[in-house]
Amino acid sequence: MTTAKARAVDGPDKPFRVAEIKRRDLDLHDILIEIKYAGICHSDIHTAHGEWGAVNYPLVPGHEIAGVVTDVGAEVTKYKVGDRVGVGCMVDSCGKCDNCIKGEEQYCLKGNVPTYAGVDKYGEPTQGGYSTHIVVTEDFVVRIPDNIELDVAAPLLCAGITTYSPLNHWGAGPGKKVAVVGLGGLGHMAVKIAHAMGAEVTVLSQTLNKKEDGLQFGADNYYATSDSETFNKLAGTFDLIINTVSAKIDISAYLSLLTLDGTLVNVGAPAEPLAVNVFSLIGHRRSFAGSMIGGIRETQEMLEFCAKHNIAPNIEIISADQIDEAYERVLASDVKYRFVIDISTM
Structure with a gap:
């Protein structure tokens, strides 16, 4: 087994601490990744704070992972030592249900295995990317294009695919008017991707504080939702x-x-x-939907799209000792626009 340095949290109100975790020996199709960078997602905070349900502590969060392959299992065919790779929000699925067969492993009917706060096929708890190494089956690893640096690649593995997938599925493109609510870690990626797809993009944010940034990212319009007149002006748009x-x-x-x-x-x-008022839906045959990341195939497609269009998140690099501070700043909306941990500081 590989011993990895990590940062773990022991409870919803506990600070992060230095830890060591064990990574399993390589199975036939596993690869060992030396993690170089890990993004901080709001999901990490929700989970670490126990806001989405019971958590099996100690917990090592992190599902925006970029690194380099350092070893491969005996039957691995997709990757070799030295390859630049990424791991996102899931590390396995049943592989046999209709959704998995369609390449929509995130919607596995038996439940995908999340990168952290889950249980793998060996019955062991999964621990995430706030660590120096991770072992993942090759089918749940993606290749990072050469022209995307590893530090900015990390947030693409959640923030990038979480916004790319619905924009792709619902056909954002020329002739379509797309609004993005919120200009944070997810929102700024949604703006960049929708703009690159050719849509007319509008940001809806509480204030106009980030208007200059939004326009720079590719938004055509920017409105403050704290102004009630905004909803009158943009009705039916x-x-x-x-x-x-x-x-x-x-x-x-x-x-x-x-x-x-x-x-x-x-x-x-x-x-x-x-809460949803049903009359908001039936009046104009509107739909209220949800979307959760993307499958592995679509995640690779997203990376290639970002490489082609020179799309990268705006990041702030932090050390492992700054994770607690970074969580506080995310909750205070004090980040432009994604924290990324330099794992060499672990």
Whole structure:
């Protein structure tokens, strides 16, 4: 087994501490990855704080992982030592159900195996990317294109695919009006990707504080939702709305901004339930949908798309000792726009 240095948390109100974890010996199709960078996702915070349900502590979060292959199992065919690779929000699935066969492993009917806070096929708890090494079966690893640096590649493995997948599925492109709710870690990626797809992009944010950034990322318009007139002005405007906010908002108000047959897709995952007035849906045959990351094939497609269009997240590199501070800053919306841990500081 490989011993990995890590940062772990022992409870919802506990700080991160230095830890050592064991990574399993390589099975026939496993690869060992030396992690170089790991992004901090709001999901990490929800999970570490126990907001999405019971957690088996100690917990090592992290599902935005970029690194280099250092060893491979005897029957691995997809990767070799030295390859630049990434791991996202899941590390396995049943591989046999209809959804897995379609390449939608994130929706595995038996449940995918999350990168952390899950249980793998060996019955062991999964631990994530706030660590120096990880072992993953080759089918759940993606190749990072040469023109994407590893530090900016890390957030693409969650923030990138979480926004790319619904934009791709609901056909964002020329002639489509897309609104992005929130300009945070997810939102700024949604703006960049939707713009590259050719859509007309509007940011809906609480204030105009980040307007300059939003326009620089590719937004055509930027409105403050704290101004009630915004909802009157934009009523019936958008074909697609991507809600990236991980907090409770007035979904019915945002549904009113959709055109006929428009869709609002939730990718943010607040701990509290969201109420919906059904009349906001039936009046214009609108849809309220959800989307969760993407399959491995689509994640690789997303990376190639970002490489082609020179899309990268805006990041702030931190050391492993700064994780607690980074969590506080994310909760205070004090990050532009994704924290990435330099694992060499682990």
